[in-house]
Amino acid sequence: MWWYKMGSCKVPYSVLLLCFFVGNFFVPQCLAIGVDANKTALLLVNASEALGRPIPKTLFGIFFEEINHAGAGGLWAELVSNRGFEAGGPNVPSNIDPWSIIGDEFSLIVSTDLSSCFERNKVALRMEVLCDSEGTAICPAGGVGVYNPGFWGMNILEGKTYKVLLYVRSSGAINVSVSLMGSDGLQTLSTANIIASASEVSNWTKMEVLLKANATNPNSRLQLTTTRKGVIWFDQVSAMPLDTYKGHGFRSELVEMLAVLKPRFIRFPGGCFVEGEWLRNAFRWKASIGPWEERPGHFGDVWMYWTDDGLGYFEFLQLAEDLGTLPIWVFNNGVSHNDQVDTSSVIPFVQEALDGIEFARGDPNSTWGSIRAAMGHPEPFDLRYVAIGNEDCGKKNYRGNYLKFYSAINKTYPDIKMISNCDGSSQPLDHPAHFYDFHVYTSANNLFTMANQFDHTSREGPKAFVSEYAVTGKDAGKGSLLAALAEAAFLIGIEKNSDVVEMASYAPLFVNANDRRWNPDAIVFDSSQQYGTPSYWVQSFFAESSGATVLHTTLNSNTSLIASAITWKDSDADKTYLKIKVVNFGSDQVNLTISVDGLEHNSIQLSGSTKSVLTSGNLMDENSFKEPTKVKPAFTMLENAGKDMDVILPPHSFTSFDLLTESSDLRTMATDTFSRSSY
Numbered sequence: 256m257w258w259y260k261m262g263s264c265k266v267p268y269s270v271l272l273l274c275f276f277v278g279n280f281f282v283p284q285c286l287a288i289g290v291d292a293n294k295t296a297l298l299l300v301n302a303s304e305a306l307g308r309p310i311p312k313t314l315f316g317i318f319f320e321e322i323n324h325a326g327a328g329g330l331w332a333e334l335v336s337n338r339g340f341e342a343g344g345p346n347v348p349s350n351i352d353p354w355s356i357i358g359d360e361f362s363l364i365v366s367t368d369l370s371s372c373f374e375r376n377k378v379a380l381r382m383e384v385l386c387d388s389e390g391t392a393i394c395p396a397g398g399v400g401v402y403n404p405g406f407w408g409m410n411i412l413e414g415k416t417y418k419v420l421l422y423v424r425s426s427g428a429i430n431v432s433v434s435l436m437g438s439d440g441l442q443t444l445s446t447a448n449i450i451a452s453a454s455e456v457s458n459w460t461k462m463e464v465l466l467k468a469n470a471t472n473p474n475s476r477l478q479l480t481t482t483r484k485g486v487i488w489f490d491q492v493s494a495m496p497l498d499t500y501k502g503h504g505f506r507s508e509l510v511e512m513l514a515v516l517k518p519r520f521i522r523f524p525g526g527c528f529v530e531g532e533w534l535r536n537a538f539r540w541k542a543s544i545g546p547w548e549e550r551p552g553h554f555g556d557v558w559m560y561w562t563d564d565g566l567g568y569f570e571f572l573q574l575a576e577d578l579g580t581l582p583i584w585v586f587n588n589g590v591s592h593n594d595q596v597d598t599s600s601v602i603p604f605v606q607e608a609l610d611g612i613e614f615a616r617g618d619p620n621s622t623w624g625s626i627r628a629a630m631g632h633p634e635p636f637d638l639r640y641v642a643i644g645n646e647d648c649g650k651k652n653y654r655g656n657y658l659k660f661y662s663a664i665n666k667t668y669p670d671i672k673m674i675s676n677c678d679g680s681s682q683p684l685d686h687p688a689h690f691y692d693f694h695v696y697t698s699a700n701n702l703f704t705m706a707n708q709f710d711h712t713s714r715e716g717p718k719a720f721v722s723e724y725a726v727t728g729k730d731a732g733k734g735s736l737l738a739a740l741a742e743a744a745f746l747i748g749i750e751k752n753s754d755v756v757e758m759a760s761y762a763p764l765f766v767n768a769n770d771r772r773w774n775p776d777a778i779v780f781d782s783s784q785q786y787g788t789p790s791y792w793v794q795s796f797f798a799e800s801s802g803a804t805v806l807h808t809t810l811n812s813n814t815s816l817i818a819s820a821i822t823w824k825d826s827d828a829d830k831t832y833l834k835i836k837v838v839n840f841g842s843d844q845v846n847l848t849i850s851v852d853g854l855e856h857n858s859i860q861l862s863g864s865t866k867s868v869l870t871s872g873n874l875m876d877e878n879s880f881k882e883p884t885k886v887k888p889a890f891t892m893l894e895n896a897g898k899d900m901d902v903i904l905p906p907h908s909f910t911s912f913d914l915l916t917e918s919s920d921l922r923t924m925a926t927d928t929f930s931r932s933s934y
């Protein structure tokens with residue numbers, strides 16, 4: 256007989272369960288567990304081997320889209336915006352925004368022409384300096400020229416070094432100051448001069464300058480100035496901090512926030528960004544590889560901004576590798592929001608996808624693998640998944656095009672798993688696929704209810720990739736606790752249904768606060784700061800779930816609670832944890848009794864067991880630059896850790912009980928006898 260211990264008296268488990276089932280009406284008469292039936296609940300966790308089920312190793316990951324300046328002006332550490340002067344379009348004269356001119360029409364004429372040495376981005380900046388350091392028209396003391404404010408200010412840090420690379424040409428000798436300045440041009444953070452004779456710069460010449468900052472200013476700019484008369488052309492001006500994540504060009508603080516989530520995959524680069532409003536503006540991988548100065552860049556017409564494509568296909572694959580996660584490449588399947596390639600003409604797109612796979616994982620001697628090798632990565636990247644388009648299922652040519660991609664990829668790369676845009680959760684797909692994509696953006700109540708979304712999905716056929724989910728609209732604001740709690744419930748549902756859901760990721764991942772194209776987002780940043788929204792922190796509660804074992808649980812409560820339990824092993828510390836997560840979506844505090852079966856006596860260790868709670872004073876509370884941690888998990892030691900625990904769930908909260916166990920007690924071997932009716 257299994258016994259539940261409460262206070263000093265022991266009650267048989269079966270009696271206890273019966274009491275809780277009728278508890279909503281008779282709790283006071285049955286057991287003095289709580290005075291109000293709506294505020295008490297019982298969670299039974301069975302940690303036994305027979306009822307556990309392995310969670311896919313890939314279950315929780317991230318989805319990176321170039322939206323909200325997530326990459327350009329965000330994750331990609333390039334400080335210069337519109338470095339090649341191409342953003343104004345291929346025709347000249349063009350505007351050079353956000354570059355600005357230092358000087359007036361008597362001292363300087365700035366224009367664009369098509370004299371660049373780079374074939375795919377011909378626009379260059381022409382600077383005709385009318386003033387001089389001597390004679391009748393003397394240049395102002397600081398010189399004349401141009402400056403670039405970066406993406407709403409460059410974050411320059413004292414003691415750090417920045418590498419400025421640029422291409423220059425002139426008909427005469429040059430003396431150009433390359434400076435990092437405060438936004439008003441008055442504070443000099445670092446400066447160096449490029450001095451060259453006429454013969455040295457008569458053709459396009461690459462110059463490199465290292466600038467070490469003598470002060471910190473998050474709102475800095477890069478200046479190119481001179482006091483010497485003549486004509487100078489500039490092109491492909493880049494400024495990068497030397498200090499980037501693993502030296503690969505990513506902004507470290509932002510990648511570190513991703514690493515906290517222990518993502519098991521990264522889906523990239525979109526989203527609608529992949530589709531484009533028009534095909535001509537869609538992200539095409541071949542234009543995003545090779546030397547950065549040769550990349551044409553493009554205008555993403557869905558999110559309406561230019562990107563120099565410094566963060567290209569290679570860099571996404573590199574990011575996946577640096578995070579120790581699997582890349583999931585979404586490519587255009589010949590369909591945009593407004594135009595589509597007919598299936599009879601889609602073969603060039605199919606070939607482009609095949610070439611992209613070869614680029615990622617082909618032999619270094621292969622056509623495209625050799626370009627990857629030339630970029631510094633002879634070893635193949637671990638590309639195992641591709642998604643054929645994004646949200647295109649309903650489009651006229653989708654199925655026809657999809658089948659062309661599917662059969663060609665399957666033939667050449669039989670191990671590659673393909674993801675269809677069509678939802679197979681409610682009815683079987685009418686085409687072959689390894690996974691189907693599932694996106695949901697909805698209200699908090701709806702998403703909370705959708706914790707049960709996959710309960711009745713067929714266990715046959717392709718599995719779901721919930722590649723975009725979030726609470727949106729007024730429930731979410733710019734990232735509320737309310738939205739996060741509903742998402743937590745939804746993720747618990749996914750964890751429990753991970754026999755049919757293979758992967759899940761929140762969307763969007765990043766927003767530069769200066770260009771909010773989509774609310775809410777997981778991580779908010781500007782040039783120098785970043786914070787996680789409550790939705791980000793919810794994801795951190797699931798960082799240990801992928802590859803863990805989901806246990807059988809029985810929850811008896813009112814409907815505001817959702818719970819799951821997993822066991823996972825911290826291999827580094829050689830420790831095993833039982834992690835119990837509970838969302839209290841209601842406005843009442845709940846007194847929860849947790850009872851764990853299937854463990855040896857005393858095998859939960861008091862010391863080392865912790866509790867994390869995500870909650871806040873107000874359901875609509877958000878984080879901000881001013882209060883970046885207003886809604887953040889609070890960690891405490893769990894004073895009463897044990898097989899039987901009475902715990903309190905605050906109103907509107909998400910709690911994780913992390914119970915350190917003696918490893919030998921947890922039997923994590925799993926079978927597929929797990930029952931979905933476990934809640």
Ligand code: AHR
Binds near residue numbers: 320525762763
């Ligand atoms: O995540 C934002 C957008 O939502 C994605 O680009 C698109 O796939 C979805 O409609």
